[in-house]
Amino acid sequence: MERPRQRTTISDVARAAQVSPATVSLILNGRRNGDDRISDETRQRVLRAVASLGYVPNQTARSLRRRKTERVCLYVARLGVPYYDLLAQALQQAADERGYTIIVSLGFGPAAEHRVLDQLMRGLADGVVLIRPSYLTSSDLSALARTGTAVLVHSDHLGGEGVDAVRVTEAEASYEGMEYHCAQGDRRVADIGPATGDPEQ
Structure with missing residues (x-):
């Protein structure tokens, strides 16, 4: 059986270049050193080595070094609700731009x-948008914010220290x-909406 190919490392690229x-x-992160001693010839040699070896930076290692995952988590009970879908699309567009x-x-x-709270506490993402959570508390969200995670909650009652909240006055x-x-004299009025499973609705 053929042995799996080992992942190309930054040391392999360095040896080749x-x-x-x-x-x-420094070159792959788009930075020059403090003395500005990286020549264009060296830069091109490194980039050629990257291409020839098929080197792909280890995202997990980069995240640990930078303490950033470059991910945002969207928590929602379900998709298929038009309002939630619009929020998800807007969030995706904003994330793409950044x-x-x-x-x-x-x-x-x-x-x-x-x-999902436990996963976020362990560093799943740099930020989270929670759409109408029903079982988390403001204390839960504040504890998450203290880990350095950016927290935005769409809720009529949740908030807390370090937590941004969006309120919709549905009532x-x-x-x-x-x-x-x-006032129009209507006596039989119905409210029709999707069955979301959300007890608040």
Whole structure:
């Protein structure tokens, strides 16, 4: 059986280009050293070695060094709800413009929400957008924010220290809608919407 090909490392690139691994790292990260001693010829030699060896930077190692994952997590109970889908599309566009990747976590219930909270506490992503969580508390979100994770929650009641919150006054809007219908003399008014499984709805 053929043995699996070993992953090309930055040291392999350095040997092929006859430079140090530190020089390869500086070039691949788009930076010059403090003395500006990396010549264009050296830069091109390193880039040719990268291409010929098929070197791909180890994203996990880069994340550990930078303490950044370049990922944002979107937690939502389900997709297929037009309003949620629009939010997801807007988040994807904003992430693309900034070089971030979106991780979507779907699920409803205490187990699902606490599972994604645990993963985020362990560094799953640099930030999270939580759309109408029902079982997490403001204390949970504040604890997550203290890890350095950017936290944005779409909720009428959750918040906490270090947490950004988006409020939608659905109750007020519903009340005003009912007032309008009553003023028009309507007596049988129905509210039709998707079955989201969200107890708040």
